[in-house]
Amino acid sequence: MNNSIIKTLDTIKRFIDDITDSTELLNKYRQSVTDFTRNRKITLYILVAWLMSQVKKSLHIEIDSFWNNFVKSGNCPTTAAFCKSRAKLKPDFFHDMNIELVKAFYNNCQTARNWHGYRLFSIDGSNLSLPDTDNLRRYYGNFTNNKGEQGPAANISISYDLQNQIISDSVMTPFSGKGNGELTNGLRMMHSNPAGISDRLYLLDRLYGCFATVKIAATDDFKFVCRCKTNLSETVKEFIKKAKTQGYIQLVANYKSKKTLNNLQIDVSIGDRITVRAVKIKTEDGTTVLLLTNLTEEEASAETLAQLYQIRWGVEVAYGIIKNEEQINIFSGIRDCCIRQDFFCAMLLLNIESLITKLDDGAIEAINQCKSKENRPPVQIDRNFTWHVLKDTLPLWLLDNRRDDRILECMATRFLYDLIESNKGKRYPRTKRQRALRGKFYTFTNYKQAI
Template identity: 20%
Template sequence: MKYFLEDEQANITTITVTLRVQILKQKFSQSLGLPFKELLPSSVIEQALSELKIRYYRRLFDPIVTLWVFLSQVLDTDKSCHNAVSKVIAYLAEIGVEIPSTDTSAYCQARARLPEELLENLFSQAAQNIEEKVTIEHLWCGRNVKVIDGSTVSMPDIVDNQSCYPQPKSQKDGCGFPIAKIGVIFSLATGAAIALCIDVLNTHDIKLARKLYKFLNPLDILLGDRAFCAYADLVTLLKLECDAVFRKHQARKTSMRQGKVVGDCDKLVTWYKPKKCPKGLSLDEFDALPQTITVREIYYYIVIPGFRTERVSLITTLLDKATYSTLDIVGLYGQRWDVELDLRHLKTTLGMDVLRCKTSSMVRKEIYVYLLAYNLLRSLMWSAGTTYGTPPLRLSIHRHSPSFK
């Protein structure tokens, strides 16, 4: 009889947990933050779990509910775990079922169980889903343009965070916060984040970029500032059948008096292989570089009354002036500002500039969840823009926009 009662109690517990999970999934799919039922349905998460061969126990905070709560948490103004769990309890209380403990430990443990690879895959898949909707009229000269940039995020001053992402050496111990460097590639057409790289603060942007090149597709054009304009990287992009438009690095002193003139302020010039192996390249990689490459250099002036006139020099591997005119390339570089706005949305509007997690592994997961939420918002904006005839990139991700209601 004792064993029967235990089995009966176990069945009752299982039914209660299952009911509460179903209620939460219904609530999250309809009314919290984002319409997860359309943007990130449970079937997609289950498929990703299956592909990674991840098995889980039946509990209130299963991977699906946990991820949806995590996404809503990063979108909320109050990003505390206590607030996230309070909303879960409130939804269950509305239905009148038995509510769980207000203790946040179960939710925090469930977040920690989410594999980083799962979040990375869902983030990439969300970006790919938007990219598949891009048609020829959204492309630049028939080409996909990806924009690359780097930034930083801070996190709580915890020993584990400090060991993995130490604060700047200029700051005394106890007077600063751990900081991570991130590199992100965005799609110019959709605004979605395509790829992410996370490293320590003193990592140069070019090192981050070299970890991100694998996410480019043939015929992509990579757009970036002067930090990415290096001989070896132009060669690498050409080998990947991609092209580049970068601002010329200030250390390179190419004279516009040399080269073949192809238009006003527009020339084809020859770049020579560096005499010494640059930092970040192995000797084998350096030896494999060609002795010369031909690039196109375009310069123009920015004149603002009351300020010193600034000359801007662009370097590109797009050599065909008939297909890619001078004005087209100058205009394209002007759109690089969009990536600054994308990073501002992530860091300021969504609040990713100051992370909350207290371990390095959770910090990385938090960053991926922010980027996943950002891409889901971009997907929502793309659908709204195409439905109502408004350019999707003209829509705002501000907290008071309809996307957050």
């Protein structure tokens, strides 16, 4: 497994090499045909390594630290030079690099986790607040939070492998309210499947419980388990009132479904019907939840579906890492190009961190076996500390011409430092605390910055 993980991570360097060696590929990711042609201090490799170093502080400080710690050649370029260089690189560079990394993972790691042969994915979206500039307001639109404050925001969505902690695809689009942007983004990712992953099984929340999801699943031949709003339609309401716990219902295409699917080149007319299995389950608090699925009763009983749907929470955990450990809301620039570079970099870095963590799976398992014999609680890697290690070491690996994989192994070893008690299966009450009323900085009682 370790060799396959390292081989997968080497895809990143091969991707950059292929682009620097091919004018055709380079043209796809640079803004002008003259970009990255002259012999400059800031090469494509150096620029990519810097952008992947999680730039959160003052640009002057970050550039000086990066250059003196990793490049160590000549005088450090100015902040303006780095800003001009990054403007030459299209944000899609990092998105496509991540897609190649994902493809390599599923091709190389034959022992990657699955559920009865299916890859368990969840698609979920969120709103991302952006720097308040006129240009970003015009392009992304305004978002109003629960305090009535307005500002530019984007809809972001990820497709997340729940068992292997891998982001298979990500999207960032202008803000659209009432969940419309999130639903459209999610359906598009399911339909496009850029990494070409087969045997997909999506676990989805109630936003996706609609005709469009069922139709795309039938068109693209993937499986899904989806929560459904109990007031979605009259048919659903009638089924909820019935005594039986499962059966088959029909969903009808409306104008919204037709428009959404037609935009994805799927032919649908208003009034078209599709049949789907419906299962009622009870939550711990006694609430009735309706699940829709195209898995048969032989493939998954009602009890199995209830257990399976709980796994969906992993995508919420991933968003917690993206927003807290990676600090996605802190951008290294205020232009759209910078915003999108930072976003796709963050998605790529989460996959890199997850893959390096997998190098420690054997060690963690051995440690927990010993602790089990001693009746001590299991431990896990401190995911806050791993981001510090990445910032401290990843650029060194990217800029290493010797292709020394020991750097990756060194990072994995550092991840094992000061393990923390596992929180798997634990639940903690959510405590809301008042933030400081004034000042830019204040101390959190349960959180410290990783980078």
